[in-house]
Amino acid sequence: MARYALIDAQGNVTNAMEWGGDTEEWLPPKGHTAVLSEFATRGWTYDARSATFSEPVASPKRLILTVEDLADQLVEDGTITREQVDAAKTRGG
Numbered sequence: 001m002a003r004y005a006l007i008d009a010q011g012n013v014t015n016a017m018e019w020g021g022d023t024e025e026w027l028p029p030k031g032h033t034a035v036l037s038e039f040a041t042r043g044w045t046y047d048a049r050s051a052t053f054s055e056p057v058a059s060p061k062r063l064i065l066t067v068e069d070l071a072d073q074l075v076e077d078g079t080i081t082r083e084q085v086d087a088a089k090t091r092g093g
Contacts, residue, residue, distance in 0.1 A: 001018045001019065002018070002020070002021060003016060003017070003037060004016065004017055004034040004036055004037065005034070005040040005044070006028055006029075006034055007033045007034070007046045008032055009031045009032075011045050011047060011048065012043075012045055012046075013041060013043065013044040014042060015042055016040060021034075037053055039053070040053040043056045
């Protein structure tokens with residue numbers, strides 16, 4: 001038995017499994033290919049031209065910052081004063 005990555009027509013690894021490679025025993029689903037891989041798993045991609053796998057690229061985490069947090073940081077940094085923040089709130093700005 002060996003470890004295979006199951007790859008769809010777009011080059012996405014959709015699954016990984018142990019398989020003996022015997023197509024009399026099992027065939028990949030239509031539109032899929034099984035490629036030997038010790039490490040590729042669901043979410044990876046496969047480039048058939050270069051016969052290489054690539055890990056998924058992690059999305060950068062989005063920073064969620066409230067207006068109040070931003071104002072506090074600007075006051076702390078000395079960019080603006082607390083009075084300026086309060087005046088802006090009073091004006092609705």
